[in-house]
Amino acid sequence: xxxxxxxxxxxxxVRRRALLGTAVLALLVALAGLAAYLTRDGxxxxxxPAVQPSSPRAPSTASSAPRNHxxxxxxxxxxxxxxxxxxxxxxxxxxxxxxxxxxxxxxxxLRGWLTSEDRYADxxxxxxxxxxxxxxxxxxxNGQHAKGTVNEGHFPDSFxxxxxxxxxxxTQAYIYAVTVSGKQSIAWxxxxxxxxxxxxxxxxxxxxxxQPCALVGVMPSVxx
Numbered sequence: 717x718x719x720x721x722x723x724x725x726x727x728x729x730v731r732r733r734a735l736l737g738t739a740v741l742a743l744l745v746a747l748a749g750l751a752a753y754l755t756r757d758g759x760x761x762x763x764x765p766a767v768q769p770s771s772p773r774a775p776s777t778a779s780s781a782p783r784n785h786x787x788x789x790x791x792x793x794x795x796x797x798x799x800x801x802x803x804x805x806x807x808x809x810x811x812x813x814x815x816x817x818x819x820x821x822x823x824x825x826l827r828g829w830l831t832s833e834d835r836y837a838d839x840x841x842x843x844x845x846x847x848x849x850x851x852x853x854x855x856x857x858n859g860q861h862a863k864g865t866v867n868e869g870h871f872p873d874s875f876x877x878x879x880x881x882x883x884x885x886x887t888q889a890y891i892y893a894v895t896v897s898g899k900q901s902i903a904w905x906x907x908x909x910x911x912x913x914x915x916x917x918x919x920x921x922x923x924x925x926x927q928p929c930a931l932v933g934v935m936p937s938v939x940x
Contacts, residue, residue, distance in 0.1 A: 795929055796925075797929070800869075800929075801921050801928075806864065806866055806919065808864070809826065809845050810862065810900040811863050812846075813861040826842050829842075831932055836889065838932060861902075861903055862903075863900070864900050865898050865901070868898075874939060889922065891922050891932055892920070893920060894918065894919050896918075897914070897915065897916040918934075919935065
């Protein structure tokens with residue numbers, strides 16, 4: 717797994733996650749997995765892509781990501797709809813291309829999807845869906861790449877019930893829970909067909925009235 721990032725805001729990742737949990741708790745009192753989010757023990761919220769041993773390890777320069785397979789890094793949509801944003805964020809988190817850019821570039825890009833409110837932005841949860849540095853090098857040696865596609869996105873039932881019970885609570889931080897399902901298609905050198913795996917994740921999305929939506933974090937468990 718990737719190493720724990722430095723915290724430019726001064727507060728520990730545990731404290732940031734606790735602040736996030738406090739904000740979401742007003743609406744997600746019945747949301748399965750919220751307690752785990754406040755006391756998460758470092759487990760990854762989603763499985764990292766496996767290395768395909770279909771070809772021998774390439775020289776170490778492979779990790780520099782040659783540019784002969786250009787693919788644009790994901791750009792956050794400008795929307796005020798948390799479901800639309802959540803679906804785009806899930807597709808971005810499930811996609812990568814070791815041939816086109818470096819792990820550092822992908823990590824920086826995905827962090828750019830996070831809310832600018834540092835007390836809510838959970839960088840650690842985003843970093844955990846990115847393959848580790850060692851794993852990325854092995855994947856790059858095989859030219860491994862993946863594309864995430866989304867089937868649907870919705871507010872979890874528990875979130876909807878809590879919102880109906882107290883509509884005004886959302887104004888505390890404008891953080892929504894969105895569950896997204898889809899698949900991740902993986903390919904590598906010598907295997908254009910590759911393989912596909914089903915993916916489901918629950919994201920915390922902040923959609924304030926006067927600014928586009930932003931990612932808050934990836935929940936460690938899925939809320940139906």
